[in-house]
């Protein structure tokens with residue numbers, strides 16, 4: 001980095017706390033003092049830009065101080081791992097995903113969905129999103145004639161061409177979760193995917209995460225640092241996230257509240 | 261309406277519960293540019309509906325019950341997009357000498373966060389307007405532009421937790437709901453509308469009114485983008501405000517403790533509600549204070565829609581008799597159910613919270629009522645014989661829980677009919693029957709409980725003392741989020757128009773105005789917003805006057821002026837009555853009202869363009 005951009009980074013870090021990385025307590029403290037000043041100065045500011053300054057830190061600064069250099073967070077195949085017990089259900093990730101991809105706040109189109117589930121008054125929030133299975137059954141299921149789904153070579157992200165997609169739903173089926181069969185069959189021939197794909201009237205299918213071209217909006221946006229990038233063996237092994245949101249919720253509930 | 265205003269669909273769901281007819285109208289749109297939304301818009305709609313029907317029974321079919329998210333509803337601007345107001349004529353408040361007897365009541369509004377309000381907005385509607393009353397229980401089903409009134413018999417009687425779980429199982433996890441609990445169904449007036457297990461439209465008895473219409477709940481799914489004026493810049497703006505609020509000075513405190521840190525802090529300052537508001541310092545802070553709550557109870561944080569502060573806390577009791585009790589909270593106002601009853605056991609505190617959320621009590625109203633009952637019991641004004649053997653002693657959480665059960669379910673013992681209506685109401689009935697004067701320690705104003713802030717011993721900083729004006733002149737009765745000076749009260753009204761959260765103070769009134777302008781595509785100045793706020797406040801004042809409220813009602817109970825603190829660092833503190841009266845006079849004058857009677861002057865109403873209110877002023 002140039003001297004200039006180092007300086008910008010320094011000033012910015014002292015001014016505003018972007019979405020907290022909660023392990024950085026000291027960082028947080030420094031940010032609190034000058035925060036009000038930024039808020040005031042920023043009120044009338046119309047030309048603001050958002051820029052990724054380091055891998056984890058996105059800040060909003062007046063346009064004329066924006067360094068030109070940005071860096072991709074995803075440089076090899078990765079997937080996003082939600083830390084379920086940390087999610088507070090703020091839906092900020094959904095809003096950012098929808099707005100950055102479609103320019104409108106249609107949460108139904110967001111590739112990440114957060115389900116708030118109530119069990120005996122103890123709420124748990126379950127983010128559901130694509131795990132970028134390394135064997136991509138969704139892509140494989142897309143009919144040869146259509147081939148609407150492709151894979152980004154660098155990030156391993158799935159790209160769906162909504163113009164080509166016919167909405168046949170085969171990928172949705174390929175990405176289904178499996179329910180444990182207590183009558184002896186166990187997991188059976190389980191698919192065990194995330195179940196993140198959903199049919200959509202206008203777009204055919206939604207939920208295919210493109211990792212925001214290497215700068216995942218939801219990961220930077222999450223105030224709880226609950227969405228974490230992992231590059232485990234070039235993508236999630238697949239057949240890993242077998243539970244649907246309700247079962248996941250029960251597991252998380254057991255972990256948090258089940259203490260008798 | 262032809263003119264498009266950002267943040268509004270132009271569609272209001274109108275339900276006539278008597279006939280079961282559901283209509284989509286634009287009744288509210290004619291007022292939007294003059295009243296913005298939320299509380300102010302609701303007060304105007306209520307005034308238009310009830311101005312010529314003073315003294316109607318708030319629990320009867322004539323009352324109107326509204327659910328109004330503001331223009332920001334559904335837009336994830338922190339502290340703005342998540343909230344909604346419930347508005348109606350209050351089921352709780354009482355005038356001392358109304359020509360309409362027990363039916364003379366104030367306006368009521370109450371805001372709550374969570375995800376119900378934004379989801380309703382994203383379903384394509386600006387709000388719900390309920391009239392009439394049904395004979396059988398109903399639920400209102402709303403799904404992306406469709407509305408249907410469904411039979412709700414099977415849900416009637418369910419606790420708020422059961423309702424929430426049942427709806428999620430029947431309809432799926434994307435459905436949000438608000439509902440009333442068994443308290444409201446059984447005629448408890450201090451009952452709230454609940455959503456997401458712990459988000460409550462607590463005050464004013466709006467839940468009691470909803471239940472009087474036999475509307476058990478509203479079930480809603482919504483995924484449509486709310487129309488906004490400046491769509492292209494929306495993401496940048498949202499990011500900007502997220503950063504603003506995260507960088508604001510109280511972000512760390514609120515994120516970590518919610519409002520709960522106040523429990524210990526305000527006890528140390530000797531201004532919390534303790535022992536039925538006789539004291540300001542909690543002697544059991546080491547047992548139910550924030551240190552214990554944090555280490556023994558809280559499990560996780562939770563956010564309202566679009567807010568990175570996650571100030572809602574949820575906990576579970578892990579050992580002892582009450583192991584497994586799960587509750588949202590405590591937040592600061594929970595002091596009403598802890599210190600105010602002198603509880604000294606975290607397990608009992610949590611179990612009480614779980615119960616009151618399930619029943620759907622307004623925790624402040626319940627805190628005030630039970631506080632009064634505990635003291636009346638101590639003084640022998642009521643005995644355990646009167647209340648079916650319950651030993652209503654200070655600190656005895658188990659017996660208090662029995663009393664809560666009885667409030668909801670005991671319909672044979674008539675004394676509970678009094679208790680269900682609040683502390684002053686009950687005190688006056690009991691005093692009349694037994695020649696006692698327990699009303700001296702019924703800690704409310706206009707029969708609406710004090711919140712968890714005591715007014716004894718608060719220092720004058722503004723020429724106004726602590727919260728006493730908020731309590732005494734509040735338009736919904738005693739109110740802690742109403743502001744204490746006319747200027748602050750306008751700010752609070754601006755906040756309630758958004759509808760903004762009370763805690764997201766990072767924006768200030770100017771910032772809130774900027775946000776509203778951005779979303780609505782308008783260009784209001786702060787002066788104009790203040791003008792709008794004053795108009796709404798004067799409408800509410802005239803509403804109350806017309807119901808029979810007078811300067812005699814703008815006061816505080818005997819204890820505040822005559823019964824000093826008996827322990828703590830501010831032992832002996834009192835609020836001098838003459839000083840209070842002087843402050844009240846200043847307040848009336850500053851409002852442009854008659855300093856003696858508190859009646860708005862004709863000149864003031866003309867200045868605000870409210871000439872149409874003049875005929876309604878008391879003669």
Ligand code: SF4
Nearest residue numbers: 130131132133138175
């Ligand atoms: S999680 Fe679903 S959409 Fe994502 S790669 Fe696996 S199968 Fe495909």
Ligand code: SF4
Nearest residue numbers: 097209211212216218
């Ligand atoms: S990485 Fe991007 S596309 Fe994927 S869920 Fe997050 S915001 Fe949406």
Ligand code: SF4
Nearest residue numbers: 087088090091093222
């Ligand atoms: S932004 Fe993070 S905490 Fe908020 S809902 Fe999404 S995953 Fe959960």
